[in-house]
Amino acid sequence: MKHPLQIIPEDFKNPIKLDRLLKTKPESYWSSRGERRVLDLFHLMAKRVPAYKDFLKKNKINHLLVKNISDFKKVPPVDKNNYLRVYPLEALCWDGEFDSKRWTVAVNSGSTGEPFYFPREIGQDRQYGLCAELYLRNNFEIHKKSTLYIDTWAMGAWIGGLFTYEALRLLAERGKYKLSIIAPGIVKDEIFKAVKSLGHKFDQVIIGGYPPFVKDILDEGETLGINWKKNNIKLIFSAESFSEEFRDYVYERAGIRDTYKGSLNHYGTADMGTMAHETPLSVYIRRVARDNLKIHNRLFVERKVPTLTQYIPELFYFEEVNAVLYCSGYSGLPFVRYDLKDWGGVISLASLAKIFKEENIDLSRETRKVGINNTVWNLPFVYVYERVDFSVKLYGAVIFPDSVRHALQTKRFSAGVTGKFTMYVDFDDKQDQFLVVNVELKKGVAKTIEFERMLQTEIVERLKTENSEYFSNYRSQPERQTPRVVLWDYESPEFFRPGIKQKWVKK
Incomplete structure (x- = not known):
């Protein structure tokens, strides 16, 4: 009999308890749990994913000899060219089963117009729902405020709009939050109608979408007579990076006063879903790095300030190899050491705090000063610049x-x-x-x-x-x-x- 897969660890199923543990358990605790879980994932895939079993065989890897994280880091990475496009879709699934499952399928663009399809099950929606519940409580206090979430990501075969909708619906029901969702996608007229007709009925309105599109909504809405400042707007972004100047611009337009908790950006892909996101702490660090060249140069490899996010290693295990990011996780198609083709890096909270201390900045004191000390999670950071392949967004x-x-x-x-x-x-x-x-x-x-x-x-x-x-x-x-x-x-x-x-x- 097949052992059931545990997409979400058992003790993660209470988000309120998990939030408390993220703030009290040391970073080393979460990193160790992440290492144990990624090793378990590797061995499970070696036995139960036909494509990965064959991939290891071709590369002469005996999974039984991979006993610790050092051994794991010697396993060859997978990517679209050496793995996804080599094997049929069913071989990439657990136990080679595709047509007998119930999937939601997302698509992403191919370099030649040939798309790749990424299936996911409800487990991935629940996993994103868990992460979203954590940040919606931490940033936006949805447990205290009635909230209208306007989902303006493209609805259809792409991951953003529908993935967000499903996760929000699940978390709203599970937590019994006063959270309402409307999903107009990228139809601006419907977005404006929703704000005018419904916005004033809620304590806050969260707009989620692509950064430049959300900016367009704010700009054009103002010309149509919408007073954003009356709607207690909050913003959630995804799909691409932006500068802190951009954040300042949309804050001014929307009337957002809380610099660190008024918005956040996701780091995600169609391949693996939402893997990490900004936190009040990461926004604070990003803004310090923008203004402090010494700290910037010690943290990052490029002059541009990257998207800086925190992640739970037990859900998504990141590695940095030659300034390129690998990720492992129980995504719809499971991946081990998947080369995301993203240029960036991984840095621990402990290392970051040490750098700040050496530059005469006490991170604990400063987070208290700006009012975010009660939101700090003891988690590592992953930062990302651009894709290393030939593309722009x-x-x-x-x-x-x-x-x-x-x-x-x-x-x-x-x-x-x-x-x-x-x-x-x-x-x-x-x-x-x-x-x-x-x-x-x-x-x-x-x-x-x-x-x-x-x-x-x-x-x-x-x-x-x-x-x-x-x-x-x-x-x-x-x-x-x-x-x-x-x-x-x-x-x-x-x-x-x-x-x-x-x-x-x-x-």
Whole structure:
């Protein structure tokens, strides 16, 4: 008889008790539990997931010889290319069972327009529900306030909108919270109607969505006469990073006064769901790092301040290998040492506190001073910059170079462009996102506005055809999704220096 899988540890099932333990048990306690559980996961997968069993065999790994976390870290990582795309979907599931289960399936974009489907069961919804309940209590006090949660992530085959809805519904029922949910997705008119008609009936309104989209809602709502400050707005973000200047901007728009508890950002993927999230402590640390160069340089590897989150190692076990993040967890498709292709790192709370102390900042005293000492969890941090693969994010949609490349390779443009380009996402003075595509002209070809517009139209059509997330966003707000095409003379040094490998994406 198969031993039932325990997606959520038994003693995690009482969120109130768990919250208390996260604040009182030392970080080492949680790290040790995480190590034990990830080893158990590894051995279970070696026996009960056909694809992983074969993967280990091909790599000459005897799982019985993996006895501790040091042995575990020598196991080869898996990714889409060496694992997910090699085996049939059923082989990636527990006991090779797919068609006999009850799944909710999410999709993410592929680099060639070929999507990958990630199934999950109710266990993953409950796991996210547990994490969401912890932060909704810790940040927003949903146990004390009646709350309207407006789910503005895209509804449909993508993970954000439906995953959030299911988790909220489960936690609201389990905890008997005064929590109501409305899920208009990315339909702005319905969002505005919900705020106008329902917002004043609740103690607070939480808006969850992609950062640039939430900003658009706040900006446009104000022009329609919505007084956000009367609705006690709180914000939850996901799918991409943002600066603290962005946070300040949306706070001013929404009238949010609590710098550290007024919003949070998730770190999650379609592959594994929601893995980590910001806490009041991580927001505080991020803002200190922005203003204190010494601390920033000791914490992070890049000049840009990354998304900084905390995680429970027993639910998602993170590793940093050469500044790339691996994660293991009981996701819909279970993963061990899964290469997320995200550039970032892992840092313990103890190490972070030591760095602050050496820079003459007492973390305990400062958290008391800013009023977040009663929210601090003794958990490690994971920080993330960007994906290390060739992609950018625009309003939550992952944009790959292949779609742009296909547009430039259209026969009618072959006489005018070399096929080289560099794309990136930038922000204007109002903190609105936009996609820039820099295109190299062939030698002797002159820049014209007409040619620029033709390329722009073709790129949009290709993205709409090959990227379902982009197409969904485009239908809602075409002007924000239309890229700015910039034409450059042949071999312009800014982006097209001769003799070096072309950089398709600028981070």
